[in-house]
Amino acid sequence: NAGVMQNPRHLVRRRGQEARLRCSPMKGHSHVYWYRQLPEEGLKFMVYLQKENIIDESGMPKERFSAEFPKEGPSILRIQQVVRGDSAAYFCASSPRLNTEAFFGQGTRLTVV
Amino acid sequence: KQEVTQIPAALSVPEGENLVLNCSFTDSAIYNLQWFRQDPGKGLTSLLLIQSSQREQTSGRLNASLDKSSGRSTLYIAASQPGDSATYLCALAGETSGSRLTFGEGTQLTVNP
Numbered sequence: 001n002a003g004v005m006q007n008p009r010h011l012v013r014r015r016g017q018e019a020r021l022r023c024s025p026m027k028g029h030s031h032v033y034w035y036r037q038l039p040e041e042g043l044k045f046m047v048y049l050q051k052e053n054i055i056d057e058s059g060m061p062k063e064r065f066s067a068e069f070p071k072e073g074p075s076i077l078r079i080q081q082v083v084r085g086d087s088a089a090y091f092c093a094s095s096p097r098l099n100t101e102a103f104f105g106q107g108t109r110l111t112v113v
Numbered sequence: 114k115q116e117v118t119q120i121p122a123a124l125s126v127p128e129g130e131n132l133v134l135n136c137s138f139t140d141s142a143i144y145n146l147q148w149f150r151q152d153p154g155k156g157l158t159s160l161l162l163i164q165s166s167q168r169e170q171t172s173g174r175l176n177a178s179l180d181k182s183s184g185r186s187t188l189y190i191a192a193s194q195p196g197d198s199a200t201y202l203c204a205l206a207g208e209t210s211g212s213r214l215t216f217g218e219g220t221q222l223t224v225n226p
Contacts, residue, residue: 035216041218042216043202043214044206044219045215048212056213099206100212100213101145101162101212102145104149105156
């Protein structure tokens with residue numbers, strides 16, 4: 001049973017481009033969480049999804065950011081028109097059910113140049 | 114709103130020393146508390162998870178305690194080794210937030226040979 005898989009591990013984008021970050025949860029996990037870690041800061045919750053539904057997006061910036069978790073395939077965190085301030089490590093976690101331990105992926109490190 | 118504070122922000126100790134990392138939180142309505150380890154440029158490794166009904170958990174040289182009434186948790190590391198050098202993160206799941214975690218800013222530990 002592979003762990004939470006995130007790709008790419010490193011992503012470089014120029015200002016104004018789009019960034020797509022992928023997260024494949026552990027087998028049997030239907031709950032996915034995205035977190036962002038800005039340089040020299042702690043991890044901050046962004047969004048919580050179940051299959052095909054956004055449950056809680058209270059930590060997501062209102063503009064340029066979106067997330068989805070389709071019935072088939074990985075969860076996608078999409079950042080449109082990236083700016084330098086989006087440079088961060090983005091972590092995905094998954095859990096099998098509500099209120100159970102969440103397991104983290106290795107993260108995607110986004111650099112905007 | 115839950116706030117999590119970790120003290121100290123950084124700690125440097127000689128090899129072999131026993132040490133304690135502290136985590137405090139403002140809202141005692143938690144479902145569980147988790148300690149993670151993060152190595153530079155890497156993902157999160159779960160060390161210990163304590164359910165709200167538990168007082169402590171042990172794994173090898175690590176012992177984590179939880180005191181909900183005072184809003185505190187400690188991570189005790191016995192006989193520290195250079196390989197323990199990393200950032201240690203405390204994270205809480207609230208009673209109504211599912212598996213969503215609120216993180217502290219971490220304690221950066223350096224164990225000197």
